[in-house]
Amino acid sequence: MATRPMTSPVGYDPLDEATLADPYPQLAALREQTPVAWHEGMECWLITRYEDCVRVLREHETFARDPRRLGIAVAEAHLSVQVLDPPQQAGVRSLFMTALHAQDLDALQDRLRQMIGERLDQVAALPVVEAMRELAQPVALVAIADLLGVTPPPLEEWAEISDTIMRSMDAGLNPELIEPGRRARAQLSDLVDSWFTTTGQPAGLLGHVRARTAGAGLEQAAYVRHTARVMFQGGYSTLTAALGNLLHTLADHPEILPALRERPGLVHGAVDELVRFDGPVQGTTRLATAEVTIGGIAVRRGEKVTVLFAAGNRDPAVFARPDRLVLDRTPNRHLGYGWGAHACLGTVMAQRVLAALVDTLLDTVILPRPAGSAPRRRTATMRTFARLPLSLQP
Ligand code: HEM
Numbered sequence: 151m152a153t154r155p156m157t158s159p160v161g162y163d164p165l166d167e168a169t170l171a172d173p174y175p176q177l178a179a180l181r182e183q184t185p186v187a188w189h190e191g192m193e194c195w196l197i198t199r200y201e202d203c204v205r206v207l208r209e210h211e212t213f214a215r216d217p218r219r220l221g222i223a224v225a226e227a228h229l230s231v232q233v234l235d236p237p238q239q240a241g242v243r244s245l246f247m248t249a250l251h252a253q254d255l256d257a258l259q260d261r262l263r264q265m266i267g268e269r270l271d272q273v274a275a276l277p278v279v280e281a282m283r284e285l286a287q288p289v290a291l292v293a294i295a296d297l298l299g300v301t302p303p304p305l306e307e308w309a310e311i312s313d314t315i316m317r318s319m320d321a322g323l324n325p326e327l328i329e330p331g332r333r334a335r336a337q338l339s340d341l342v343d344s345w346f347t348t349t350g351q352p353a354g355l356l357g358h359v360r361a362r363t364a365g366a367g368l369e370q371a372a373y374v375r376h377t378a379r380v381m382f383q384g385g386y387s388t389l390t391a392a393l394g395n396l397l398h399t400l401a402d403h404p405e406i407l408p409a410l411r412e413r414p415g416l417v418h419g420a421v422d423e424l425v426r427f428d429g430p431v432q433g434t435t436r437l438a439t440a441e442v443t444i445g446g447i448a449v450r451r452g453e454k455v456t457v458l459f460a461a462g463n464r465d466p467a468v469f470a471r472p473d474r475l476v477l478d479r480t481p482n483r484h485l486g487y488g489w490g491a492h493a494c495l496g497t498v499m500a501q502r503v504l505a506a507l508v509d510t511l512l513d514t515v516i517l518p519r520p521a522g523s524a525p526r527r528r529t530a531t532m533r534t535f536a537r538l539p540l541s542l543q544p
Pocket of ligand 1 (some may be wrong): 429
């Protein structure tokens with residue numbers, strides 16, 4: 151049985167320009183040559199085969215999200231549904247899941263379609279539309295605030311806070327990001343705390359959560375607030391990235407919208423395929439709680455294991471023609487929303503938001519097309535655009 155090699159046999163730098171532009175050839179090489187590869191710089195095992203990714207995400211007893219299970223301290227302010235593992239996670243996860251399912255998502259989707267339609271009316275005639283600023287960010291903010299039942303903060307201020315938090319996720323690669331990230335998190339806490347302390351109950355999902363946790367113990371109440379932060383900031387940033395990636399893919403594949411105009415019944419499946427094809431969340435990390443063998447490689451207790459969703463989602467062992475968009479791909483059990491105990495809590499909401507954008511475009515004659523260079527943000531965890539200039543004319 152192989153053990154940890156001294157150097158990474160396949161160089162992989164998620165922040166390298168070519169990888170940011172198109173990570174898929176590198177990920178395919180890793181998956182084919184070293185599907186479980188030790189990365190010296192990232193100090194973790196990179197997992198790239200679909201079946202290994204699913205195994206790590208499913209076996210939460212062996213692969214911990216919560217570092218405290220390995221004796222590593224975690225600041226109280228970081229304990230949320232995202233960090234707690236089962237069984238401790240169950241109460242807060244089901245609280246938010248129940249609250250989400252209690253929302254009228256049909257009505258929310260209708261409101262979003264209306265809002266997107268109005269924005270398209272305002273900008274579509276411009277020769278170049280910066281689609282992150284004009285579409286992805288405002289749609290994501292309105293969507294997540296509507297779901298939670300709160301008044302959205304001013305977009306520019308909020309986008310800055312959210313970007314700083316997102317960049318600080320790569321603080322392991324660049325320690326200068328730690329302090330700005332801490333300040334931005336404090337601003338996020340103040341904002342979310344205000345939704346829990348103001349006398350007027352928020353409606354929506356947070357109203358539901360507040361009503362059910364009014365008498366909860368202190369520890370439980372803290373998990374709930376921190377989870378509300380994850381929902382708001384994580385929901386906003388992933389939705390922004392996903393809307394941008396989707397618009398970019400539509401512009402790059404001008405055949406998609408006409409095909410969907412002919413078969414609108416495919417929209418639901420198509421938005422899932424678009425997330426498989428170029429989803430925003432590149433990967434996630436767990437810690438091995440015991441010595442374990444993955445793909446013939448011995449992983450030691452305490453070592454980090456990084457599941458690369460983006461690699462699993464293009465694994466030809468599971469997805470025929472993985473580098474092609476297949477709008478009616480069935481089945482399509484991709485990993486874009488994760489898997490298992492920590493799978494995305496907002497999946498149904500995210501699907502509605504993406505479908506609202508596609509549905510609204512289908513009602514127009516717009517055909518998005520690239521209109522200039524579209525650099526990606528230099529972030530390893532979130533695949534997103536810094537700018538996305540598009541033409542939205544017919
Ligand atoms: C297209 C948009 C989205 C994508 C691609 C996405 C993707 C993901 C992924 C891959 C995970 C799992 C991470 C892991 O295993 O460590 C996750 C977790 C999560 N997502 Fe999403 N997400 C999206 C939108 C949203 C939205 C809109 C919300 C809120 C309404 C949300 C809330 C959450 C929460 C709370 C978690 C943590 C769940 C847990 O750890 O138990 N997400 N998301």
